[in-house]
Amino acid sequence: MPYAGDSRARYRRILRFAARHLVQTWWFELFLPRIGLGRIGARNREVRLQRTARRFHALAVELGGLMIKVGQFMSSRLDVLPPAITRELEGLQDEVPAVPFAEIRALAEAELGAPLDRVFAEIDPVPVAAASLGQAHRARLAPPAADDIGFDAVVMKVQRPGIDEIVDVDLAALRKVGGWLSRVRLISDRVDMPQLVEEFALTSLEEIDYLHEAANAERFAANFAGDARVSTPEIVWERTSRRVLTLADVTAIKITDVDALRGAGIEPHDVATRFAAVMFDQLFAHGYFHADPHPGNIFVTPVGTDADGATDWRLTFIDFGMMGEVSSSIRTGLRQALIAVAARDGKRLVEAIQEVGVLLPSADTAELERAMTQLFARFGGMGFAELRDVDPREFRDFAVEFGDVVRSLPFQLPENFLLIVRAMSLVSGVCSSLEPSFNLWDSVEPYAGQLVRDEGRHLVRGFAQEAVAVVGTAWRLPQRIDGFLTRAEVGGVKIDTPRLDRRVASLERLARRILSAVLFAGLLIAGALLRVEDAVFGTVLMSVSALPLLHALFSGLLDRPGSPRR
Known part of the structure; x- marks a missing residue:
């Protein structure tokens, strides 16, 4: 089992890994350039970073717990980790072995207060999904409960035994590493690491509380009540506790299964467009969003045919353990940023960025406003789809200049903003999987236009x-x-x-x-x-x-x- 061993040994192993690679980074990225030997550090930077990412990947798979979540959580942050690392971590999935069903049965029976043979008519001992924090098994409710609820096909999600202690150890180690990083001025000027760790801790603790996840699912469903585009699984509260979650089995076509979608008469481009619009609604209209919309958590469910004979379908979301909320101030700022992009207004875009809270109040934004104005002057007359045809060298030249301006400004990560960027990164990845030529901004522009009209x-x-x-x-x-x-x-x-x-x-x-x-x-x-x-x-x-x-x-x-x- 990946969790065997002393908790203290696990804690020390995480810290040793972090200390070793932090010292390595300090030596090559800070010390050598300071004494005029920066070329030595730059010579093999790409290879060195990839090696670090592969080692972390291996450590995360072996330890499980929050280490896999850390990799997934950080993979979308190009401003926190270099691209050489994020590319390696993008493929990091919950690759831990499944817990033997006997242990799952014992924990579930203790939580539900009854033998599983009485709770369910049948249950599949082979998990449908095994993750670092829990695993899921298909089951059928016993007849009395099934008759009362109206369905019998369910999925029982059970925490991995001992996960509470593992999460506590991992969070203690992460807090220690965050304290180290907060003493590095280059990092502390950009990111409040202790706050970032606490945000991750809060999300992780909520994710292992299945009562919290069930409440999240019902809140999410209420936001889309009456919306034919979206559906969610119904919670079986009578068979749910803090460590066991039972919900309707809504398994359908995986959102990125292009062949299955076309076989069902559903165009992948339409799925990408609707998925992006639904995620925008969560961020800008509801202020409450699914923060882990990876392909395994969204199905496309056919629901018959429309008046023209085309397949009617909806997006079915599952796994509401990681949810994010957008404060009214951040939501207003994000809306204003989209409107500014649609209006090609550089000054207004900078004001929106400040309202979101990414830029510190002390930031001198004159150069950023100039860069934004130049951005719109050079590319603002084009639709987002047309930007793909621009000479890549022109983009690269502008990116260098624009990057220098951005790096000169003090910025911070507002509360929950990491989840927003993570969610939109996953949305972009899913849409690109559905259609390689899909550009997320093609969906942003009409949505921004609607915000302008509103x-x-x-x-x-x-x-x-x-x-x-x-x-x-x-x-x-x-x-x-x-x-x-x-x-x-x-x-x-x-x-x-x-x-x-x-x-x-x-x-x-x-x-x-x-x-x-x-x-x-x-x-x-x-x-x-x-x-x-x-x-x-x-x-x-x-x-x-x-x-x-x-x-x-x-x-x-x-x-x-x-x-x-x-």
């Missing part, structure tokens, strides 16, 4: 609310003046001057003109924005806006000296 509608709504408030104030202004004069008279202060009367009348006319001007502006802006969605209605609003404009103009003429008085 922002326009929000602007109209906000302006309308402000207009109503101003109109209400203007409408009540004459009555308030009259009320003031009445109170003044009642209070014994008699004001009776022709000059004051003229001032009051002038204020009343001014209030009417303000009202007309506000109505004109509101109708004109609303019409202009809504013409994108409804040309007829937008034109009508713009035409009607002429009426309050005429009133504002002509009432102003009547107020001039020498004009007829009423």
Whole structure:
């Protein structure tokens, strides 16, 4: 078993591996360049990094536990690890051997409080999936429970025995390594390593609590209730505990099985497009997303045919142990970043990056704004699909210049931001597997366009609310003046001057003109924005806006000296 041995020995082994390769990195990447021997360190850098990644791969497979999760977690971070390492770690899967079924049975019976033969009509001792934290077995519910629930085909997910202790040891080792890295200024200026480790720890502890995962699944399902694009497995709460999770068996076509998709009459390109859109909705609309959308966790489920005879299908998500939440501030920043990209607005994109919290408040963004403006000037006139036809050397030259600017700026990883990037990296990989020529940005652009239209509608709504408030104030202004004069008279202060009367009348006319001007502006802006969605209605609003404009103009003429008085 990969978990045999003393916990202290495991802890020391992880630290020895980390210390050895941190010292190696310090020597080649920091010390040698400082004494003018940087060429020696650069000479075999690619080979050295690949060797380090392969050694970590082997260590992770042997130890299991969180080491595999660490590799998967970090493989999507090009700003944390060099590409030579991330390429090696991208292939790291849960390659640990399965736990003997006798041990799984003992743990499951202890958790459920009954023999499995009474809980299930049958159970397959061969796991359908074996992972570093747990493994899953297909089963059928016993008739009474199956009749009550409405289905009998289920999957029983059980934690690996002793995983709690293993996770504790691994987290202790990772916290120690994070402390070491936090003392390296080159790293501490870029990444808050202790915070990063704690974020990973929180995610890992939640992932081994199956009650938490079941609640995540129901929350995710509620977000997509009524959405025909997405489905989730139903939880069998009566057969679920902290270490055992039982849910409906929803196994279907693996999302990256192109041959099976085409055999079912489903176009892989359509699957990629829908998958990207669904993930965008999770990030930008719900603020709650599946943080581990690798191919093993998403199925394509055929559900009949539509009116045209084409296969109707939906995306079925499973495994909700690793979920992420997007705070309102980060979500707003990400939305603004997408809108800025769609609008080719470099300054607004930098502001959005700051709002997300990636750049520290002290960062001097003038050079970054210049680089973003140059980016849009050189490539902004093209659609995202057209960018693939640009000479790679042009991209490379710009990437060098742009990279120098980015590296000069202090940045940090906001809470949960690592999960966001991981999720989108996996989405890009899945979409590319479905169609090699698929470009994720081809889906980003129309989604950003929709955000622009939504922002326009929000602007109209906000302006309308402000207009109503101003109109209400203007409408009540004459009555308030009259009320003031009445109170003044009642209070014994008699004001009776022709000059004051003229001032009051002038204020009343001014209030009417303000009202007309506000109505004109509101109708004109609303019409202009809504013409994108409804040309007829937008034109009508713009035409009607002429009426309050005429009133504002002509009432102003009547107020001039020498004009007829009423």
